[in-house]
Amino acid sequence: MVRPLTEQSYYELLEAPAEGTPQQIERAYRIARATYSPSSTAAYSVFSADECAAILRRIDEAYATLSDARLRREYDARLRHADPRVRVPTRASAPAPAMPLRQRAERAPVPPPRQSAPEPDIDGGLVPDNGIFDGDVLRRIRVSLGIELEEIAATTKINEHHLRSIESNHYDQLPPPVYLRGFLKQIAKCLSLDAGHVADSYTAHMRESSARRD
């Protein structure tokens, strides 16, 4: 069962994995801020403005610690001391057993608690059967994770124009191959994908498409 807000760890408050990278913490924080902001359509009909403000204060407090490497290390040490389970890696969710929701309480094993922000579901239908990572596939995976192009640009320092060209498969507007590979690897890292494989796949597909066009 999810613990009450007042008892939740900073990771639970942000719904970020305890072993999450700084990028994952950042992403979880952005989603949390958006969820409980005064203009949010997700929270307003459930929580009052005061309740949202209180949640946001806790979220900001969590982020202030987890986004600072030293503070996070100190916090992790305190947390490990208080609750050794906090570092148990999160598990991928499996399809639920065929059992009515009503009956599960009595029969089903209790699933492990999930703390992590969304992970790429690359075997869940976003990569076509041919396994090629072209611009469309990279865009779909990015969007499925709720990551804006601007966030990738801010993290990687890659110009947004180049990012758009990569996602649109506008090969004639791409930077020289040596830069392109580096860009693709950085994008792949932001999406928690295999950087080498994405760079190889994208550039191979680009060469084939260009050769066909010529």
Add this chain to the structure above:
Amino acid sequence: MRRTGTPSWLSTRRGEPGLPGRDDDVVATPPSVARVWAVGGGKGGIGKSFLVANLATVAARSGKRVILIDADLGGANLHTCLGVRAGERVSLSDYFEERVLDLDKVAIETPIPGLRLILGALGHTGKAETTQEQRQALLKAVRRLPADLVIFDLAAGTDRSTIDFFLEADDGFVVTTPEPTAIENAYAFLRAAFYRRLAGALSDSNVRELIRVAMDQRNERGIRTPGDLLGAIEKLDPAEGERFRRVLDTFRPHLVVNQVRDTEEVKMGFSITSVCKKYFGIDIDYAGYICFDDNVWRSVKDRRPLVLAYPHSDGALYVRRIVKKLLGA
């Protein structure tokens, strides 16, 4: 057509109808062969029937035997999404009115191989609401259908039959669009299902009364959230409190956000799961989203599932993704 013989549900449960929402309603149900899904969401016009028709088509095309049940008893229209003319054909009305005893005989063929449809209660002259006994009969018969997957297309709203079908499914889907009205209705739907699930799991009469009170958000006991309710129940009966915790741990509906236009609206799904976690204390599964796609209304207008009419559209891709995630198909 007048059927003869005794309906199976009368012979097994007559005189002992379970309390609404009680777990013992389903204890005698034989082991499931078909996996049962139910698709609801509170608000009308958010694409439930569209989603059901397309999920079913994908599953049928992957080799599964699929039967759809249009459980929108007051506004059945799933047949139109599949290109089926309802006309005077056999429907759920015939089953409820005992004109057909065998539910399997109510399932009609559709243009999609492997996919059959049980039409909604067309021509039902009485009220669209069903009795507890009728629902129990239907649910038991569903478990005996020769199918790999049965999907209920639920009505809008949170009436008792809709919530019962939702809770009886192996997988319950809550559909919403990114609009505030649809999201508000989705929470209302989840809230109704959650409290009804609780009422079914807990047996102490005082506790059940407490749940009834808590369902009114402006109740005088000051119980605002499920967390407040848990505290009140634990004071009354710690064992019931423990059962409550089990419900929280095992109640895990799937969320689908339809008509998503941009990354911001994709994130709405994450936000809704977060609110459910922080308000209800439940961990719902963001099963996926369907992007806004002009091909969707074209396919509805053509009366063909999107995944057949426009198989390469973005909308079709995201429908297949949900099926793959849930069925591995």
